[in-house]
Amino acid sequence: MYTSYGMEAIAIGYASALERDDVIAPFHRDMGAFLIRGFTPGEILAQYLGKRTGPSKGKDGNVHMGDLNRGVISFVSHLADNLPVATGIALAFKIRGERRVTFTGTGDGGTSRGDFHEAMNFAAVRKLPVVFFCNNNQYAYSTPQRLQMAIHDVADRAKAYGMPGEIVDGNDVAAVYLASTRAIARARAGEGPTFLEFKTMRMHGHSEHDPAKYVPRELLEEWKKKDPILKAEQLLNQLGYGADAYFHEIGERVKKEVEAGLEFAEQSPLPEGPEVLEGVFAEEAGSY
Amino acid sequence: MTTETVQRQQEVTYLEAISQALDEEMTRDERVFLMGEDIGAYGGAFKITEGFLQKYGEWRVLDTPLAESGFVGAAIGAALMGLRPVVEMQFADFISCAFDQITEVAAKNHYRWGAAVPMVIRAPFGGGVHGGPFHSECPEGWFFHSPGLKIVAPSTPYDAKGLLKAAIRDPNPVLYFEHKFLYRRIKAVLPSEDYIVPIGKADVKRAGNDISVITYSAMVHLALEAAQVLAKEDIDMEVVDLRTLIPLDKETIYGSVRKTSKAILLHEDNKTGGIGAEIAALLAEECFDYLDGPILRIAPPDTPVPFSTPLEEYFHPKTSDIVSAARKLAAY
Ligand SMILES: Cc1ncc(C[n+]2csc(CCOP(=O)(O)OP(=O)(O)O)c2C)c(N)n1
Numbered sequence: 001m002y003t004s005y006g007m008e009a010i011a012i013g014y015a016s017a018l019e020r021d022d023v024i025a026p027f028h029r030d031m032g033a034f035l036i037r038g039f040t041p042g043e044i045l046a047q048y049l050g051k052r053t054g055p056s057k058g059k060d061g062n063v064h065m066g067d068l069n070r071g072v073i074s075f076v077s078h079l080a081d082n083l084p085v086a087t088g089i090a091l092a093f094k095i096r097g098e099r100r101v102t103f104t105g106t107g108d109g110g111t112s113r114g115d116f117h118e119a120m121n122f123a124a125v126r127k128l129p130v131v132f133f134c135n136n137n138q139y140a141y142s143t144p145q146r147l148q149m150a151i152h153d154v155a156d157r158a159k160a161y162g163m164p165g166e167i168v169d170g171n172d173v174a175a176v177y178l179a180s181t182r183a184i185a186r187a188r189a190g191e192g193p194t195f196l197e198f199k200t201m202r203m204h205g206h207s208e209h210d211p212a213k214y215v216p217r218e219l220l221e222e223w224k225k226k227d228p229i230l231k232a233e234q235l236l237n238q239l240g241y242g243a244d245a246y247f248h249e250i251g252e253r254v255k256k257e258v259e260a261g262l263e264f265a266e267q268s269p270l271p272e273g274p275e276v277l278e279g280v281f282a283e284e285a286g287s288y
Numbered sequence: 289m290t291t292e293t294v295q296r297q298q299e300v301t302y303l304e305a306i307s308q309a310l311d312e313e314m315t316r317d318e319r320v321f322l323m324g325e326d327i328g329a330y331g332g333a334f335k336i337t338e339g340f341l342q343k344y345g346e347w348r349v350l351d352t353p354l355a356e357s358g359f360v361g362a363a364i365g366a367a368l369m370g371l372r373p374v375v376e377m378q379f380a381d382f383i384s385c386a387f388d389q390i391t392e393v394a395a396k397n398h399y400r401w402g403a404a405v406p407m408v409i410r411a412p413f414g415g416g417v418h419g420g421p422f423h424s425e426c427p428e429g430w431f432f433h434s435p436g437l438k439i440v441a442p443s444t445p446y447d448a449k450g451l452l453k454a455a456i457r458d459p460n461p462v463l464y465f466e467h468k469f470l471y472r473r474i475k476a477v478l479p480s481e482d483y484i485v486p487i488g489k490a491d492v493k494r495a496g497n498d499i500s501v502i503t504y505s506a507m508v509h510l511a512l513e514a515a516q517v518l519a520k521e522d523i524d525m526e527v528v529d530l531r532t533l534i535p536l537d538k539e540t541i542y543g544s545v546r547k548t549s550k551a552i553l554l555h556e557d558n559k560t561g562g563i564g565a566e567i568a569a570l571l572a573e574e575c576f577d578y579l580d581g582p583i584l585r586i587a588p589p590d591t592p593v594p595f596s597t598p599l600e601e602y603f604h605p606k607t608s609d610i611v612s613a614a615r616k617l618a619a620y
Contacts, residue, residue, distance in 0.1 A: 023369075056401050066401040068368065074401040078392050084361020085393060091362055092369035095321060095347050102365075115389075118358025125353060280435050285404035285459035287370030 001048070002063060004029040006171070006203030009228035010135050012036070013176025014103055017184055023288075025073035025086040025104035027135060028063050029202075037070045041261025046268050052275075053268040059279065068288045079110035083119035083132065090123065090130035090187075101187045103180070105133030105196075109140025111154055117161075120195065124161040127192035131183040134195070135170060137202035142214045158195035170198030171228040174235060201226075300478055303471040305445035306410070307336050309452035310374065312482065314344055317372060320456055321348040323359050324376030333378045334412060334471060356385035360409065364394050364461075367407040372456055380413035380465060381425040394461040395436030408455045408462045413441075414506055414556055416469040416604060420595035426557035428465055432533055432566070438487055439533040441465040443508035445476040447531055450485030458487060467506040474509070490537035492544065496526035499614050500544040502567055503554040504530040507605065511554055514610035523618050533563055541567060542575055549580035550617045554605060559587035581620030584613045 004011065011032030015024060026033040034044065039055070047054030047065050055065040056074070066074025073089070076082055086104035093100045110116060111134050123130050134154045138145050151157070158165025164186075168179040176198060183194035201223035205212035236242045300308065314320045321344075322337060328351040331338030341349045352359040356377065363373035377383050383390070390409070397403045415424035431437050438460050442448040448466065455462035493508055494515050501511040508529045515525040528544050530537065545551045551571055553564030564585040571583055586605045594600050 060400040064400065066403060068403055073368070074397070074403070076393055076396075078388060081361065081388065081393050084358045084389065085365040085368070087358070088362030088365020088367075088373075089369055090365070091350075092366040092371050095366070095371065096369075114355075115357050115361060118353070118355035119361065121353055122355065122358045122362060126350075279399045279402065281438070282398045282404035282406075282459040285367070285370065285406040288368070 001208045002028045002206075003204050003208060004031055006223060006227065007135055007137060007200045008032060009173035009176050009232065010133070010170050010198045010200065013173045014131075014133065014180040017177050017180035018101065018103055021071065022101045022103065022184070023071045023073065023086070023089050025082040025089070025102065026063075026075060027105050027107065027110075028075055029107075029135060031063065034063075034065060034072065037067075037072050039065060039067075039070070039072070041258045042264035045261050045265035049265050049268075050270060051265055051268040052271045053265070057275070058271040068286065071288075080106045080113040080115040080119070084115050084122070086130055087119045087123045087128055090128035091126065093129055094126070099188050100129065101184050102130040103133070103184070104130065105135060107140055108134055108136045108138065108145050108154055109143060109148055110134075111157060112148055120158070120161045120163065120193070123193040124163045127190065129187040129190070130193045131180065131187055132193060132195045134197050135200055136197050137200045139202055139206070139215065141206040141210075142212075153197060155195060155197035163193050163195055165195040165197065167197050167199060170200035171223075171226045171231060173228060173232045298477050299475040300445055301472050301475050302445045302448050302466075303334065303336060305449040305476075305478060306452055306466055307338075308478070309449045309456075310337065311340070311343075313453055313456045314340075314348065316482075317456075319370065320372040320374060321350065321366075322374050322376065323350045323352050323363055325352055325354055325378045327351060327376050332376060334468070336376070356382050357389050360386035360389040361393065363407050363409075364389060364397070364405055367405045367461075368397070368403055372406055374408045374410060374456060377409060377411040379419075379423050380411035380427055381422050383409070383411050383427055387430065390431065390437065390461070390463070391434040395434045397436075398460070399436055404459045405461045406459045408452070408464055410452075410464045410466060412468045413465045414467040414469055415593045415600060416506070418595065418597065418600065419468070419593070421592040424593035424600075426465075426555070428463070428533060429557050429562050431463055432563055436461070437534060438462040439465070440487060440531060441467070441505040441533060442485070442531060443467075443470070443493070443505050443529050445474060446478055447485050447491070447529075449478060450483055451487065451531060453482075454484040454487050457484065462487070465505065469506050470509075485531065488532050488535045488537055490540040491529045491531055492526060492540070493529045494525065494527040496524040496548065498524040498548055499550040499552060499617050500526045500528055500548045501552045501554055501610065501614075502528045502530065502541055502544070504533065505556065507554050507556055510605060510607055511610060513607045514614065517607065517611050518614050521615070523614055525614060536567075538570065538574070541570070545571055545575045546578045549578050550620065551579070552584045552586060552610065552613050552617065554586045554610060556588065556605065558590050559585060560590050562587055581617045584617065586610060586613055
């Protein structure tokens with residue numbers, strides 16, 4: 001299970017900046033994007049438990065959920081595979097003359113794959129309405145950034161494709177939101193793709209089984225102080241949008257929703273064995 | 289003008305049949321668009337899309353960067369939104385660069401989350417044209433093993449046109465293998481009205497009672513030549529043209545073998561793990577009681593496709609290979 005501890009601001013920030021009919025091809029730490037697109041805790045937990053009521057009906061697990069009606073593309077494990085796909089979605093918008101935008105991204109590790117580069121290049125050549133991001137959390141599983149690439153800022157990769165690359169504080173939800181808003185506006189205006197590097201830190205292991213002993217303690221201590229949720233609360237507080245009691249109340253409400261979702265998921269039926277045979281081929285294709 | 293000359297005027301090559309199918313589908317359905325390397329101003333490496341750019345414009349005849357994984361992925365994205373991309377591989381060999389997008393993304397999308405991917409990948413494949421190891425491959429076997437893809441490989445202008453139209457109208461990813469050797473070598477008069485050849489239906493190209501040769505694409509013509517030789521020896525060979533590799537028309541295959549009791553599986557793809565191996569296994573499972581002899585396979589050796597003429601000639605199945613296999617089987 002991939003979590004987004006310490007990285008919550010990214011998906012929340014960019015997904016909030018999009019219009020309802022824009023499309024997201026989220027990364028595997030972007031749970032916030034699913035929630036903003038209306039995936040309920042019940043559906044999500046049913047997915048994780050392999051239940052028939054999950055978005056993939058038990059055919060896939062984890063964060064691999066999608067729904068074209070809600071403008072969310074299901075994640076493919078093969079990192080960066082969805083970047084060319086997102087480019088093609090933007091191409092469809094361009095061909096049909098729609099003012100819609102696609103938002104997609106991958107981790108620092110994922111930016112090493114050819115598909116990342118092929119997608120960025122194609123999108124830039126055709127000035128497609130797509131925004132790419134990298135959640136630079138400094139590690140790809142156990143591999144630190146210095147063994148992943150010979151550059152300090154992933155944003156530098158954008159130069160090779162003739163598109164702007166911007167470095168953004170990934171732990172500041174307002175900064176993520178504002179940078180995304182600018183990039184989205186640029187894409188919508190027909191000026192082409194932008195690449196956003198959200199600098200952040202993965203606070204848990206790669207996946208929950210991983211104690212991540214390879215990450216220096218001091219580094220985690222340093223980033224703990226920059227916790228994005230704390231930061232957001234402070235900001236809202238300063239702006240007069242809420243005091244501690246208000247955040248506490250939200251916390252309680254969310255807890256209840258998740259508990260209700262868990263109950264729904266646990267009580268939902270598992271698929272029957274023979275359902276494995278269903279859905280290999282489509283009978284029809286829609287328009288989105 | 290006699291009827292004969294009128295007919296001759298209307299004959300089209302296998303290549304022209306493909307071109308016609310694309311043109312007619314693009315006219316019929318504005319969601320259909322083309323992507324690939326050098327398909328625009330240049331008209332494609334084999335000139336299939338000559339004149340298309342002028343007719344349909346640069347957003348429906350899209351020259352792509354040299355990046356097969358990137359543009360196949362992009363086609364998947366456009367298909368998810370409801371467009372009908374038709375991608376051209378300059379040569380089928382380069383499809384390996386897009387292997388991941390085809391097998392992991394396109395093939396699995398509908399199964400995983402119910403999202404249809406209505407797209408076609410056209411792949412000029414096959415040898416006999418001195419293309420060497422990187423311009424002659426028959427890569428269909430790689431994809432034959434990936435649930436979620438449909439695979440077609442026509443042998444005649446009629447099937448080429450009808451199957452391409454069916455592929456474009458299909459809501460699934462379809463790999464369309466077109467044979468380079470056939471492009472300008474075979475011609476036929478095609479119906480003037482719109483038609484499709486349904487995906488999943490084999491075609492008996494020559495009916496016979498003694499031996500079934502089950503094959504597809506260019507090898508169909510080799511089998512038909514062999515059948516003529518064998519006819520003089522009173523061996524009546526049936527030639528089953530699969531036309532579609534996935535989903536296989538098992539009914540037609542079994543029907544033919546149950547009638548003749550003898551089967552030869554012929555293809556241009558390497559022998560080991562090829563489509564012939566799968567059909568041999570199916571026949572052993574489903575037609576064992578009807579068989580009067582061993583199931584034989586004729587296919588190239590397990591080597592890359594070589595360049596030099598004597599090597600390539602040795603590599604490729606020949607009419608004489610089919611004739612001797614048939615004689616051997618006839619003795620049972
Ligand atoms: C092509 C590919 N190779 C290997 C993996 C296995 N894997 C899953 S996540 C991961 C590390 C990802 O690192 P990064 O892209 O930096 O994203 P992060 O998980 O740190 O957010 C690896 C190696 C994979 N999913 N895809």
